[in-house]
Amino acid sequence: MGLKKCRGIVVEAPASSANVGPGFDVFAIAVEFPKDMVTIYLKEEGGLKVFVEGLDSRNIPDIVDGNTAGVVAKKLVKDYSLPYNIEIRIVKGVPVGMGLGSSAASAAAVAYGINELFSLNLDRNSLVKYAAEGEVASAGKPHADNVSASLLGGFTLIRSYDPIDVLRFDLPENLGICVASPKISYGQKKTEQFRAVIPKLIELDKLVHNVGHASALVAAILTKDLKLFARSLSDAVVEPARSKLIPGYDSVKKSALMAGALGVTISGAGPSMIAFYDLTKVDGDNIGEEMCSAFSREGYEATYICTKPGQGCRIVKYL
Numbered sequence: 001m002g003l004k005k006c007r008g009i010v011v012e013a014p015a016s017s018a019n020v021g022p023g024f025d026v027f028a029i030a031v032e033f034p035k036d037m038v039t040i041y042l043k044e045e046g047g048l049k050v051f052v053e054g055l056d057s058r059n060i061p062d063i064v065d066g067n068t069a070g071v072v073a074k075k076l077v078k079d080y081s082l083p084y085n086i087e088i089r090i091v092k093g094v095p096v097g098m099g100l101g102s103s104a105a106s107a108a109a110v111a112y113g114i115n116e117l118f119s120l121n122l123d124r125n126s127l128v129k130y131a132a133e134g135e136v137a138s139a140g141k142p143h144a145d146n147v148s149a150s151l152l153g154g155f156t157l158i159r160s161y162d163p164i165d166v167l168r169f170d171l172p173e174n175l176g177i178c179v180a181s182p183k184i185s186y187g188q189k190k191t192e193q194f195r196a197v198i199p200k201l202i203e204l205d206k207l208v209h210n211v212g213h214a215s216a217l218v219a220a221i222l223t224k225d226l227k228l229f230a231r232s233l234s235d236a237v238v239e240p241a242r243s244k245l246i247p248g249y250d251s252v253k254k255s256a257l258m259a260g261a262l263g264v265t266i267s268g269a270g271p272s273m274i275a276f277y278d279l280t281k282v283d284g285d286n287i288g289e290e291m292c293s294a295f296s297r298e299g300y301e302a303t304y305i306c307t308k309p310g311q312g313c314r315i316v317k318y319l
């Protein structure tokens, strides 16, 4: 451990989509765009401070204990007895509440940046564990799927939470990703609300369904088989419960498939929907527009983002 000879560090962290069908709290995908940009400054005084600007920043708490990035920084400062005068400036690029791991991107950037700045030499699993602490501030539980993808990029899989053990794989380069998000206000702690509807106990046949599909999804990624990937997206446990909270769920799915998507599922906790397609063959914008039209037929304005698999956190510069 040793402080780098600089005043600070700028880190970029990508958005992510968690669950990827059957992998509730286990699978996630990092996307190329959008991203958060986080600057961590070392100061002479002032304690630990968080400032938030950029997209949707009005809806993001900037008190240390209420902000995902602040929670991560505070924990690292305490556990490693780091100098307490740290200023974190977050420029949000990842929209809030769009099922793209907005809070996780900032948390991942801070864990990654502090690790670099103070040369803590934290391994991949420890970084994920610290970054996941921040999710308590937004979801009420330290789920680690989004932060894993934001930190590591590609497709991530949490084999175990205790002890934390995260695997990472590259995704097929022709995998197109389109996320459509309806403008619905669920108030604060949306993820917590979407977690409250999940059944606590499940039947054995649903377990069999999800283990089969989740295993096949990983096999599809390893063999770069987009068709197998798409038919492995089905989730018998969480998606049926959450779909009831998403107006137009069935018609959004159908519209995306009609426009050439290979498969569609809920992005993260929802209400956004994520469609996957072969970007060498299909126009992603067409899929996005069709999904938004389906939401608007239900009376909800919607926006979409088309992107592709992306890398994890990276250092933009030292200051």
Ligand code: HSE
Pocket (backbone or CB within 6 Å): 018, 019, 024, 025, 026, 099, 101, 143, 145, 146, 191, 194, 195, 268, 269
């Ligand atoms: N796995 C989490 C959930 C992701 O589905 O609640 C939240 O983005």
